Amino acid sequence: MKFTHLHVHSYYSLMDGLNSPLELVQAAKAAGQTAIAITDHGTLSSHREMQIACREEGIKPILGVEAYISPTDRFDKSSKTDKSIQAYNHIILLAKNKKGLENINTLQELAWNEGFYHKPRIDREVLDLYSEGIIVLSGCLNGLISKAIDRGSLDEARTLLEGFKKTFGPDFYVEVQSHNPEPINSALLELADELKIKAVATGDAHFAKEEDRVLEEAMLILSTSPKMDKDADFEMSRQIKDINERLNYLYPDRRISFQDYNLFIQSRSEIEADFNKAGITRTDIYDNTIEISDKIEEYDFNRGLDLLPVPKTDADQKLAEMAFQGLERLRLTDGWLGNDVYEQRLMEELEVIRNKSFASYFLVVADMINWAKENNIMVGPGRGSAAGSLVCYTLGITDVDPIEYDLLFFRFINPERNDFPDIDTDFEDRRRKEVKDYLKKKFKHVASISTYTYFKDKGVIRDAARVFMVPLSDVNRAMKSIDTFEDFVDSPNTKEFRTKYPEVLWLADKLRGRIRSVGVHAAGVVVAKDDLRKYAPVESRADASDLVSGRIPVVAYDMDTVADIGLIKLDALGLKTLSVISDTLASIKKRSGKDINLSELTLDDPDVYKVLSEGYTKGVFQAEATPYTNLLIKMGVDKFEDLAASNALVRPGAMNTVGSSYIKRKHGNEAVQFIHPIMKPFTENTYGVIIYQEQVMQACVHLGGMTWSEADKVRKIIGKKKDAKEFDQFKDRFIDGASKHISKKQAETLWHTFEAHAGYSFNRSHAVAYSMLSYYTAWLKFYYPLEFMFSILKNENDKDKRTEYLIEAKRLKLSIKLPHVNESDVFFSLKEDSIRFGLGEVKFISDSIANKIIDQRPFASYSEFIDKASKKGSGINSRAISALNAIGGAAFPDNPRSGNEKDSYYEYLGIPTFNLEGIPPRIKSQARPIEEFEDLGSFVMFGMVKSIKRGNGWARIELVDETGSIGLFHTEQTQIETGQMYFLLVGDNRIARYVKVNEMDPAGSNSFVNYLYQKQYDLDEDEYVVVDFTPYVTKAGKTMSHIVLSNSQKELTRVIAFPTMYKMSLAKMREGMKCKVVLSTLDDGTLMVKEIK
DSSP states (O other): OOOOBOSBOOTTSTTTOOSOHHHHHHHHHHTTOSEEEEOOBTOOTTHHHHHHHHHHHTOEEEEEEEEEEOSSOTTOOGGGTOTTSOOOEEEEEEEOSHHHHHHHHHHHHHHHHTSOBSBOEEOHHHHHHTOTTEEEEOOSTTBHHHHHHHTTOHHHHHHHHHHHHHHHGGGEEEEEOTTSOHHHHHHHHHHHHHTTOOEEEOOOBOBSSGGGHHHHHHHHHHHHOOOOOTTOOHHHHTTOOSHHHHHHHHOTTOSSOOTTSOOBOOOHHHHHHHHHHTTOOOSHHHHHHHHHHHHOOOOOOOOSOOOSOOOSSOHHHHHHHHHHHHHHHTTOSHHHHSSOHHHHHHHHHHHHHHHHTOHHHHHHHHHHHHHHHHTTOOBOSOOGGGGGOHHHHHHTSOOOOTTTTTOOGGGTOOTTOOSOOOOEEEEEGGGHHHHHHHHHHHHSEEEEEEEEEESOHHHHHHHHHHHTTOOHHHHHHHHTTOOSHHHHHHOGGGHHHHHHOHHHHHHHHHHTTSEEEEEEEEEEEEEESSOGGGTSOEEEEEOTTOTTTSEEEEESSOHHHHHHHTOOEEEEEEEHHHHHHHHHHHHHHHHHOOOOOGGGOOSOOHHHHHHHHTTOOTTSTTTTSHHHHHHHHHHTOOSHHHHHHHHHHTSTTTIIIIIHHHHHHHTTSSOOOOSSGGGHHHHGGGTTOOOBHHHHHHIIIIITOOOHHHHHHHHHHHHTTOOGGGGHHHHHHHHHHHTTTSOHHHHHHHHHHHHHGGGTOBOHHHHHHHHHHHHHHHHHHHHOHHHHHHHHHHHOOOHHHHHHHHHHHHHTTOEEEOOOTTTOOSSOEEETTEEEOOGGGSTTOOHHHHHHHHHHOOOSSHHHHHHHHHSTTOOOOHHHHHHHHHHTTTOBTTBOOOSOGGGGHHHHHOOOOOOOTTSOHHHHTTBOOGGGOOSSSEEEEEEEEEEEEEETTEEEEEEEETTEEEEEEEOTTOOOOTTOEEEEEEETTEEEEEEEGGGOOTTSSOHHHHHHHOSOOOOOTTEEEEEEEEEEEOTTSOEEEEEEEEOTTOOEEEEEEOHHHHHHHHHHOOTTOEEEEEEEEOTTSOEEEEEEO
């Protein structure tokens, strides 16, 4: 009673197959089978995972594909107009041996590149050409032969069968399935017997086990989006306990459903029972599956191959020559320095690289980067641990001197590990494609890398809710405060939803971890010395940046899989900041004739550090985020080491631990201490505080007596933020070594510090390299603000961010000119000493419309502009004209400005106008500018709400005014709206009260509005007016309140009424009431209500 499944889909048949290859293999093994095929729709991406799963379970893999075959030829797209032509027909191809697998790879690449028309298609021509080593099954109901039979064309079916038999001989089989209509199966078997072609039974498995049937149905609903029955009642559906019946009630007319078919990994007895039920009792159709299985030979399983292109000369010798030439060019040899420190370090690195056979990798990366520089493509100074390599510095791969900055080569390459180093490189984002195109031209065998997205986090919950048609309002409310699936399961904010809709949690948990979609790695490409198809399947993906072919070659595996094979990934990342720098330098050259080489800057300009310390960070790489700005203000950076440290300390977890100690020691508020003099050389720059992973490694080696390889393993655990238990294997080794210099207790304490580093420690090499970019952008902004802000605006597409940059330009007193049809380019432009808005920056005006306007100008008058725009084919529509008129962009003597254009600036240009019409100036004068914001204290603020981000129990309100932007906190269910102007009462970074500008009524009962309009209060010296009273419940369930008080001069004080005083405060300190209180100061400076008189 043997049987082998020869038609099987995994979750690589996107949103059609349910299970992983491993789950399918395990199901086959449980059914007593010794082999299983994998035949995903049009892709071979499951092959390697299938091989691994079969190895683990001791099952023979049969690698194949359910290919799409054109009835005419692979180039034919006539089905677009001729609906009688069915362009996509299924056929099963199985690799009989290594040659067969190679040919299937070739066929699929041709399908994806030459035959792609919505799906990857082959044709009879290429199938015949690459037929060797392939076993063919005729296909399911969507196969050429079944379709011919269904049309009543038995002669056509017979001709097709004869053709396949002629090409494949005994390796061609007729495929029958128990769920086929009886006439189709009868005709298939009759023709097979007539032509002496063997028949095989297949199950067309799409899921592993029978109990997975409902999950498969849910996935099909998500992939096909069937319409819900208009007469179905959602609440009634919830009363249906059987999930399948519930889905039938909600979606009675599903286009695709497998509910009535046993499309899982059945046992021989189960599938035979289904065929018997269908009237097919012959047993040869099962025996023939074993015959096919027996024909299958072992495939290659490639792992750890050396596939990089190699130079014609000796790679190690060439690398050494280039490295020493670079050392001489940088003037770092003994002849220049009077010592051989650099030469010794370089020889050590080259020796490790030679022993690891990595030379070719360095040469390929260097070639890519140097080509980019020669073609004036801006390249970043470095990224990641590569900045710790002197070889990288001498080759021009990085601009970071690892000896000057005490960076570790062993952080980059561990001599005891065989994995390739990872050199990530940043290029200006708009020209990154040129770099990838160069690699293709230079090395030929180049492809991008696939990425796979999975059902996970908030997305899988939304998907599960969509299957059951849960009201979107309920879903949105539950999703507001969570980010991960674990948050959803544990958060008290989702408890009501989980209780009400337990089926959503059940389905989401079952779908989690399954593949949802496929894409392309944003930066990674693989480069090989040989045909990539020998080692991995090659497909194609859409590429919006490739306007010629529209598609790019892609290896059908993800980056971990290609690395396991030995295909080395090169990362060419796009970084917008480099485009900004490139444009800034070009503008400086154009305006002043100066050629600026940023790598020659000394990184010690006190004026640059002063503006950073004052918080003027808009546009500065990395530093402009609010947490980073606040950190720089607290730190008061005055040297490059501080800037590098800030890059590490701003990370989650660091600020409240080592960050606090670093700042105190820097400002002399805490003594700088070293646990032992051994530690001083590598922690002196950070005031004795360990903030970098490299410092942990140095402590392990110099204090703990460990090897660099052991230290790197410790670092790796830290970097991956793995469980601290993984440290245990190294703990005794360190403590024994360190105890030779310090006490055992001190060694244990230090080790516990290392364990804590798993939460916040950072890569110093990366911090140094990226801090260089931070410094460069700060320097350019300080000395060339016009050119820099122009470049920032030119490269920024996000309206909200552009608003912030416009405000910053105003703070810098730069001239910003509005768009005009006769003056503006498509994008922002520099006109003399002003930045001019581009026409394409105006809402409703596309780049195409902007170019049409430019092509037809100059316009002598508005009437001429309208006349030309009205002509057929002008490309200028009425909506674009309305937008221009709204902001005065088409103002002429015959179309003068109305004076109300400012009201439209934010909508059409992103410029906040802060309109206070009808509000007395003295009201606005009470508001503190955002640039003068302080974390503590109570004060009034005014501005426009740019955005709102919600979290678990909080909402972050992004406020902008003429001086900048700030994030303030409010309740999760805040009623504050984006795009509206507000006055706000702020207390200790939280919004206590707020009022819309257009809703301010001085005669109303709002105590905050009354405060704003009140010139002063008539109060006794020890008397206050309550401006805000906000109660809240503590975690212990007790109620207390935050209260904002004003004295007679309108000076605000924020106090707390603890639970013991709450009831009395509620009675005597409500909003608008006068009160006399005795206040007391706590140790942390908080004022509390001690007594109410």
